[in-house]
Amino acid sequence: MKKILSFLIVLVLLVGCGKLKEEEVPVELGKKITNIDGYYSKALMEVKRGNDVKKYDLEISYSEPNYFKVKMINQDNNSTQMILKNDEGVFVITPELNKSFQFQSEWPLNTSHAYLYQSLVSDILNDENTSVVIEEDEIIIRSEVAYKTNSDLKTQKVVLDVKTLLPKEVIVYDSKMEPVITVVFIEFDLNKKFDNNYFDKELNLEAETLALGEGGDYLREVNYPNYYPEGVRIVSEQVTSDYAITCFGGDTGFTIYQQFVDDLNSSILPQFIYGEPILVNGTFGALGPTSISWYSAGSEYMIVSNNLTQDELFEVARSFTIEYGK
Structure with missing residues (x-):
């Protein structure tokens, strides 16, 4: 009986020692994002302006060192656009025009994005007053944001899975603490492999334009x-x-x-x-x-x-x- 009791005490101590502490979360997030080679995620995004609400389906892809692809489908009219970053630069692909626009920009890491894991972690690490609360199966983090193209967006609430530290939901608030952007992640794959042409501008433009059909x-x-x-x-x-x-x-x-x-x-x-x-x-x-x-x-x-x-x-x-x- 004493042996069983001693084993249970040791087990409890080990479990307690392995539990993530709130002050450790930002550091662990920094380690995790540094060690990620790539990912593929799907999300639903909702953007509010007064009584107007727009909803989007998102597919987000990342591959090291600095390749990004964000495909966005507007649920109002089923139109598709894409932001792409590769060795050539930053592009917005618009299939309806069969056209791509190149930007002189440091996107995406020069501003906040509610749908990009790197951006979420960056905002959390850059805010000295970030608050972290660990619940049973979630970590709730509140931090300031830095939206270069909309200065009225001030703070965000990020809900992470307590085991994986991957995002489950993000809510961005304006200066009146009204929710403006909500992103719900429905899939997050850290083992996704991309072929050599996955981030190619011309091939993506051609594929999306063909998928569109006749306008x-x-x-x-x-x-x-x-x-x-x-x-x-x-x-x-x-x-x-x-x-x-x-x-x-x-x-x-x-x-x-x-x-x-x-x-x-x-x-x-x-x-x-x-x-x-x-x-x-x-x-x-x-x-x-x-x-x-x-x-x-x-x-x-x-x-x-x-x-x-x-x-x-x-x-x-x-x-x-x-x-x-x-």
Whole structure:
């Protein structure tokens, strides 16, 4: 009986010694992310803006040393886009246009991303006030975030599996502590192997364009923002069968270009972009120092201003109400 009791005491001590402590979690996360050669994950992402909610299916792939692929499907209209990083650079692939856009950017490690494991760990390690709570089968971490393209996003809640330290759910909050971005991971594979062409730009563009099939005809309607800075009004407008140019003036000024896209020859967006990839109106766009641009529902949009800040450009852009019906 004494031997059994002694064995149980030793077993309890061993289990207790092996239990992860809250203060050890950031260090262990740093070790884990350093030792990962690659991964493949699937997730559901929800982005809120007031009463508007957009939902996306995500596939995220990573291979060392610095290859990334994020495939995003908008559940509203089933449109697909992809952000790709390889030895050639950073690209947004838009199958509907059969076109890729190259960015002069350090994406993805220069800003926060709720769907990237590396970004989550980086934010956790960079915040001196990160809080960690270990529950029965989960670790709940709260930290600050650093969204370069949206300064109103302030903090995140990251739920990790206590055994694997892999993410289960991420919620990003704004300055009012309202949830804006929610990501739920439904699969996370650390043993995924990728072939040599998996991160190739041209092959990905070709495959996604073929999968898309024939596109449909969108209505040619001029769209306007629902928000612009106080003291601003429309001062001129030019509308043709191919494009619309709307100029706003007053206390500040900006111009909106909308191009109805039938083929690549009618595209106004440059193939090399000085700026950062950004999620706007259900699609990956580009935010530069004086402009923001995106493609949606058969039209390309570009807002240009020497007066608006990047946050103001983003606010104007995301206030568009774009119908996806054809």
